[in-house]
Amino acid sequence: MNLHGIRFLTLSALLATGLSMGADQGTVRANRQPAGQRKAASEFALEDGSGRQISLKDYRGKVVLLDFWATWCHGCKLEIPWFADFSRKYRDKGVVVVGVSLDSDGWKVVTPFIKTAEIPYGIVLGNDDVAKAYGIENMPDTFLIDREGRIAAAYNGVVDRQSVDNNLQALLSEK
Amino acid sequence: MNGFWWSLVELSSGFLASDEREAVLGDILESGDSGPRAFFGVLGLVVRRQAVAWMNWRPWAVLMAVILPLGFLLSIVSHETSDGSAIYIWMYANNWDWALTKNPGFWRFLGETSISIFFTYLTLGCWSWVAGFVLGSLSRGMERVNGWLLCLILMLGELGAPRYFEYVIEYEHRAFGLARLFDGNRVVFDVAFYRVLFPLIVQVVLVALPALWGMRRARSGLKAGRFVHLAIAITVIVTLLEMVTHEPSFWLFVGPRITGLYPQPAFWNPILHVRRLLEPIQYWPILFLMAHALRKRKLKPVVV
Numbered sequence: 001m002n003l004h005g006i007r008f009l010t011l012s013a014l015l016a017t018g019l020s021m022g023a024d025q026g027t028v029r030a031n032r033q034p035a036g037q038r039k040a041a042s043e044f045a046l047e048d049g050s051g052r053q054i055s056l057k058d059y060r061g062k063v064v065l066l067d068f069w070a071t072w073c074h075g076c077k078l079e080i081p082w083f084a085d086f087s088r089k090y091r092d093k094g095v096v097v098v099g100v101s102l103d104s105d106g107w108k109v110v111t112p113f114i115k116t117a118e119i120p121y122g123i124v125l126g127n128d129d130v131a132k133a134y135g136i137e138n139m140p141d142t143f144l145i146d147r148e149g150r151i152a153a154a155y156n157g158v159v160d161r162q163s164v165d166n167n168l169q170a171l172l173s174e175k
Numbered sequence: 176m177n178g179f180w181w182s183l184v185e186l187s188s189g190f191l192a193s194d195e196r197e198a199v200l201g202d203i204l205e206s207g208d209s210g211p212r213a214f215f216g217v218l219g220l221v222v223r224r225q226a227v228a229w230m231n232w233r234p235w236a237v238l239m240a241v242i243l244p245l246g247f248l249l250s251i252v253s254h255e256t257s258d259g260s261a262i263y264i265w266m267y268a269n270n271w272d273w274a275l276t277k278n279p280g281f282w283r284f285l286g287e288t289s290i291s292i293f294f295t296y297l298t299l300g301c302w303s304w305v306a307g308f309v310l311g312s313l314s315r316g317m318e319r320v321n322g323w324l325l326c327l328i329l330m331l332g333e334l335g336a337p338r339y340f341e342y343v344i345e346y347e348h349r350a351f352g353l354a355r356l357f358d359g360n361r362v363v364f365d366v367a368f369y370r371v372l373f374p375l376i377v378q379v380v381l382v383a384l385p386a387l388w389g390m391r392r393a394r395s396g397l398k399a400g401r402f403v404h405l406a407i408a409i410t411v412i413v414t415l416l417e418m419v420t421h422e423p424s425f426w427l428f429v430g431p432r433i434t435g436l437y438p439q440p441a442f443w444n445p446i447l448h449v450r451r452l453l454e455p456i457q458y459w460p461i462l463f464l465m466a467h468a469l470r471k472r473k474l475k476p477v478v479v
Contacts, residue, residue, distance in 0.1 A: 075360070078266045078288065081278040117280035157360035158262060161270045 031153065032167045035174065038150035041066070041143065042133035046100065046124035049111055054098065054124050056149065063090075063171045064145040065097045065164070068126065068136050071113045072103070075158045076140040080119060082161050086168060087121040093172050094147075097121035102131055102139065146171050176203075180210025187214065190221045190319045228317060237313050242324050244419075245306045249299075249382050250332025251339055251422060256299050257377035260292045261369040262360055269366070296381055297458065303382040304460045305414045307389025318394050325390075326383055333378055389460070392467075410459040417457045420450045 041064075045055040056064070067083055069076035080099075087097040099121060101110045106125055114123055134143065142155040144167050153167050176184075184203060188196045199220065203213045228234055267285070275281050307325070314321045364370045397404070 074288065074291065075262055075266070077280075077284050078263065081275050081281040081284065082270070084278050084280065085272075085275055117283060118278075119280065158266060158362060160362045161272075163362075 032144070032170060033152055035146070035150075035152075038146065038148075038152055041145045041149055041151045042130070044126075044130045044133070046126060046130065048122055048124050049107060049114065054122060056145070059096050059098075059145075060149055061094075061147050063095045063147060063168060064143075065095065065168065066134075066143040066145060067097065067099045068102060068131070068134065068139055068141040069099055070101060070103045070139055071109050073139045077117075079140055079142070079159060080117060082159075082164070084120050086165065090168055090172065095168055095172065099123040100126040100130065102126045102136065144168065144171060146174065176208070176210040176213060180214055183214045184210075184217050187217045187221055191217075191224060192316055195224075225320065228320075233315070234317055234320075237310070237317070237321065238324065241306075241310050241313060242321060242328055245310075246325050246328030247332045247335070248418060248422060249303055249306060249386070250329045250378060251336050252299060252302070252418075253329075253378045253382045254333065254336040254340075254374055256295050256381070257374040258364075260295060260377075261373050262363050263288045263292060264373075265363040265366065265369055296377075297461075299377075299381045300385045301457055301460045302414065302418050303385040304389035304392075305411060305457075306418070307386030307391075308393045308460070309389075309411060309415070310386070311390035311393025314390070314394070318390055322387055322390055325386060329378060329383055329386075333374065336374075392464075407459075407463070410456055413453050413456045414459065417450055417453060420446050 041056060043056050045053050047053055056066075065083060065086060067076075067079065069080070071077070083097050083099070086095060099119065101123055103109050103125075110123065110125065134141065138157070140155075140158060142159050142164070143151050144153040144164070146152045152171055153164075155164070184200070188199055191199060199217060203217075206213075208216070267288070310321055310325060311318060397407070
């Protein structure tokens with residue numbers, strides 16, 4: 001390829017990049033539902049790795065980040081450090097992060113994963129009933145639950161980290 | 176003749192056989208024809224030569240058996256690869272925060288992701304190279320035309336890929352009972368770069384360029400023994416089988432629409448099991464190119 005060709009390709013690439021950046025539709029973020037329109041989150045009682053039962057109602061009065069994930073879901077795994085960061089940052093302010101694993105092989109695959117990834121928040125093993133109750137068809141799926149136990153925001157697919165952060169702060173500031 | 180017309184003359188003469196091309200370019204330089212006259216003269220000659228070539232069954236067989244199916248298949252795999260990796264790249268590039276690097280899981284997942292993306296890209300690059308190698312081996316004097324045709328099919332495939340994915344969602348719904356609509360990861364694809372430009376970059380860099388490279392390599396021939404030729408033929412066949420069984424739905428794109436029959440997972444499971452065992456063979460172009468480079472260096476005359 002001669003110099004003209006390289007210049008032409010470079011200019012075209014720059015132009016296309018500029019046009020595509022300009023054509024952004026605006027990132028879709030899960031909108032936080034107004035308090036009056038929120039629906040109650042389905043109750044569940046699931047066991048964690050030590051056999052301790054964890055119920056959603058145990059966290060009434062706290063803001064819950066509920067993450068449905070699996071060890072085979074790569075996008076889910078990449079979100080874990082984000083959620084770990086939220087857990088550390090907002091734990092004392094009243095945020096609880098709960099990961100619901102939907103691995104069909106159960107603790108056999110989940111326990112070693114938790115150890116190597118050093119996940120600092122609670123992980124429970126989900127089942128079909130819980131998945132159905134939350135309408136999980138693909139993962140990851142993330143829900144923000146307000147202090148009253150109602151779903152304030154639902155994220156289908158990978159989340160926008162900044163949006164989750166903003167929504168957590170907004171939910172913490174709700175009385 | 177100015178540079179613009181000369182570029183057009185050179186470009187169009189590339190479709191002629193190399194000896195004829197040199198003769199034609201030499202004649203043009205001697206005659207002192209004007210740019211447009213020289214260009215349209217060469218273009219007319221190219222059209223006449225192509226018309227004769229396409230009277231034969233061979234170019235049609237290559238078009239129907241290699242360029243069309245492999246071109247469309249590669250553009251679909253390319254779209255899948257770019258969409259899949261776009262999600263992970265977005266998760267890091269658009270959400271970077273140095274604070275996250277302190278998390279032990281961060282480095283582990285970054286490592287896993289990088290390796291996964293690397294091998295996906297490597298696979299696509301190797302498949303494209305092999306497709307180009309096969310096309311180059313079968314082209315015989317039609318390399319330039321077939322190269323352009325492949326690029327055209329890749330471009331059409333890029334445009335048609337979303338329609339194909341709609342079909343796959345329908346197929347998977349009927350065969351596996353999966354949800355019809357998955358609007359997840361919109362946060363990634365609402366960014367035009369990942370939706371529009373990134374698939375194009377992946378297709379150019381990992382499909383078009385390796386395929387043209389493979390074509391060029393095949394055209395320059397191979398001086399090797401019968402055993403090496405046999406080994407290459409086997410690895411080419413295995414790689415092609417890997418490619419065509421990667422997207423089972425692709426081969427049913429027309430079938431179920433006519434018959435209404437959707438093959439069940441039991442039909443594909445044994446095929447998928449065998450292809451998993453043969454997966455490492457698809458990286459043979461790397462060994463081939465390395466061996467070729469080493470041999471070339473060895474044969475290079477030593478200047479004292």
